[in-house]
Amino acid sequence: MTDNDTKLLCLIGDPVEHSLSPVMHSAIFEKLDLDCFYLVLRVEREWLEASVKGLKALDCLGFNVTIPHKVAIVEHLDEVSEEASTIGAVNTVKNEDGILKGFNTDGTGAIKALEEKTKIKGKRAILVGAGGAARAIAFHLALEGAGKLVIANRTVEKAQALASEVKDMTGIETDACALKEDELKKIISESEILVNATSVGMHPDVDKTPIPKTLLHPGLVVMDIVYNPLETPLLREAKNVGAKTVDGAAMLVHQGAESLKIWLSIEPPLEVMRKAVLEVLEK
Numbered sequence: 001m002t003d004n005d006t007k008l009l010c011l012i013g014d015p016v017e018h019s020l021s022p023v024m025h026s027a028i029f030e031k032l033d034l035d036c037f038y039l040v041l042r043v044e045r046e047w048l049e050a051s052v053k054g055l056k057a058l059d060c061l062g063f064n065v066t067i068p069h070k071v072a073i074v075e076h077l078d079e080v081s082e083e084a085s086t087i088g089a090v091n092t093v094k095n096e097d098g099i100l101k102g103f104n105t106d107g108t109g110a111i112k113a114l115e116e117k118t119k120i121k122g123k124r125a126i127l128v129g130a131g132g133a134a135r136a137i138a139f140h141l142a143l144e145g146a147g148k149l150v151i152a153n154r155t156v157e158k159a160q161a162l163a164s165e166v167k168d169m170t171g172i173e174t175d176a177c178a179l180k181e182d183e184l185k186k187i188i189s190e191s192e193i194l195v196n197a198t199s200v201g202m203h204p205d206v207d208k209t210p211i212p213k214t215l216l217h218p219g220l221v222v223m224d225i226v227y228n229p230l231e232t233p234l235l236r237e238a239k240n241v242g243a244k245t246v247d248g249a250a251m252l253v254h255q256g257a258e259s260l261k262i263w264l265s266i267e268p269p270l271e272v273m274r275k276a277v278l279e280v281l282e283k
């Protein structure tokens with residue numbers, strides 16, 4: 001139920017129809033009895049600027065930003081956090097008395113999800129992917145003090161560019177390689193954390209994995225950002241060899257929780273958010 005004091009939060013992106021953010025956030029509003037409403041708005045590229053102005057004019061408390069606007073949004077904001085500016089992308093905006101401030105909670109969300117299973121400091125990590133999601137995670141792994149970070153990507157030039165950028169900005173040891181079995185073999189055998197930040201394994205390609213199962217070993221913590229399906233072939237095969245796993249819903253919930261902290265200064269109960277997400281995913 002909304003009333004005259006209801007605070008508006010929303011998601012802008014395109015496509016947005018399969019987003020789990022509304023159920024996740026609405027579950028918290030209900031649980032904590034918060035007078036807020038989370039709306040999903042499909043915004044095409046050419047309407048981004050007008051939409052942002054409109055949300056400001058309507059005194060929207062804050063919004064999430066998703067594909068394809070995470071980078072383009074930056075120039076329409078009044079301020080951007082240091083973290084989001086380093087990553088070059090924003091997924092959360094807070095409206096503070098007409099000042100729009102941009103944040104990035106994707107990287108923090110991934111780190112918090114990983115930290116449920118492992119420390120990061122000093123650990124050797126391999127990150128698969130070099131797109132927007134990988135970028136946020138790469139900087140955060142480095143800032144958390146990963147011992148070494150190797151970025152593996154189908155287009156190796158993108159992995160090399162990201163690896164050298166992370167090294168220059170954080171000083172940690174980085175390397176890059178192609179997504180090829182012979183190149184991955186030694187690196188994975190020496191790694192303690194493996195994160196898939198590509199869309200490989202996502203519905204409808206539910207039998208695909210970015211990493212051959214023969215390369216997985218029990219000394220790894222394996223995280224997949226794909227949450228649909230919840231158990232990707234990568235996670236299933238990791239479990240089969242005795243590795244610890246972190247699913248994409250964990251990251252989704254943590255990044256959502258970080259957004260709620262920014263907007264409302266609350267500590268949302270994570271289990272309520274996860275339950276709401278799983279109810280939809282398991283349907």
Ligand code: ATR
Binds near residue numbers: 197
């Ligand atoms: P996002 O913002 O979700 O990270 P993106 O920026 O388009 O999306 O990045 C997608 C990532 O998934 C890239 O690392 C991409 O590899 P390329 O840089 O070589 O394109 C990776 N990716 C997508 N489909 C893939 C596939 N079938 N095999 C391997 N990597 C794939």
